[in-house]
Amino acid sequence: MKKYLIFLIALGIVGLVAYEALITYDENFRYGRMWETPAIRPHEELPLPMPKGTVPQQGGEEVFKAMPAELLKPPMAMSDQAQIQTGGVLYSKFCAQCHGKNYDGNGTVGQSFHPLPTDLRSTKVQTLPEGAFFKEISYGIPDGRQPPLATTIDPLDRWRIIAHVKSLGLHK
Numbered sequence: 001m002k003k004y005l006i007f008l009i010a011l012g013i014v015g016l017v018a019y020e021a022l023i024t025y026d027e028n029f030r031y032g033r034m035w036e037t038p039a040i041r042p043h044e045e046l047p048l049p050m051p052k053g054t055v056p057q058q059g060g061e062e063v064f065k066a067m068p069a070e071l072l073k074p075p076m077a078m079s080d081q082a083q084i085q086t087g088g089v090l091y092s093k094f095c096a097q098c099h100g101k102n103y104d105g106n107g108t109v110g111q112s113f114h115p116l117p118t119d120l121r122s123t124k125v126q127t128l129p130e131g132a133f134f135k136e137i138s139y140g141i142p143d144g145r146q147p148p149l150a151t152t153i154d155p156l157d158r159w160r161i162i163a164h165v166k167s168l169g170l171h172k
Contacts, residue, residue: 061138061150061155064134064135064138064150064155065138065139065150067131068131069129069131069132069134069135070129070131070132071131072130072131072134072135073130073131074130074134074159074162074163075156075159076156076159076160076163078130078159078162078163078166078167079163079167080163083159083160083163084160084163084164084167085164086157086160086164087157087160087161087162087163087164087165087167088164090153090157090160090161090164091161091164091165094149094152094153094161095161097109097110098110098113098117098145099117099118099119099120100117103119103120103121103165103168104119104120104121105117105118105119105120110145113145115145117145117146118146120165120168121168121169125165126166126168126169130159130162130166133162133165133166134158134159134162137149137153137158137161137162138150138155138158
């Protein structure tokens with residue numbers, strides 16, 4: 001019984017020493033506990049001033065989202081070869097994994113989807129109005145596998161991808 005009592009007293013003393021060491025560390029050392037770091041109190045300093053125009057007051061993605069597809073028009077000529085070529089590079093970066101390097105819906109990632117991704121050379125895609133195509137790329141296809149890419153791809157780059165895909169013409 002005495003052994004247990006001595007053990008408990010020794011354990012209590014070790015606990016008190018550890019507690020006092022922690023308190024001393026918190027109060028006296030430059031790198032104290034987390035509650036003293038600036039990351040915990042970020043709003044105690046005034047925020048940096050924002051330059052005028054940092055927060056958009058008009059335009060932006062919400063305009064595209066709210067606008068009917070038939071009113072959406074590309075900001076450049078869809079037949080411009082430089083835009084089409086840039087669209088091809090962007091297609092390889094953002095679209096080929098699912099739609100395939102041959103635009104046939106047989107991309108590596110797309111093979112795991114059911115249904116398979118759309119063949120971009122098909123009549124359905126090639127006759128799709130440009131504004132509708134833009135909305136499908138931007139906001140996805142309901143009940144489909146096309147993910148919304150509005151936060152991933154810049155609006156001008158989405159138009160370039162559309163110009164590239166439309167340049168393929170009808171093949172099916």
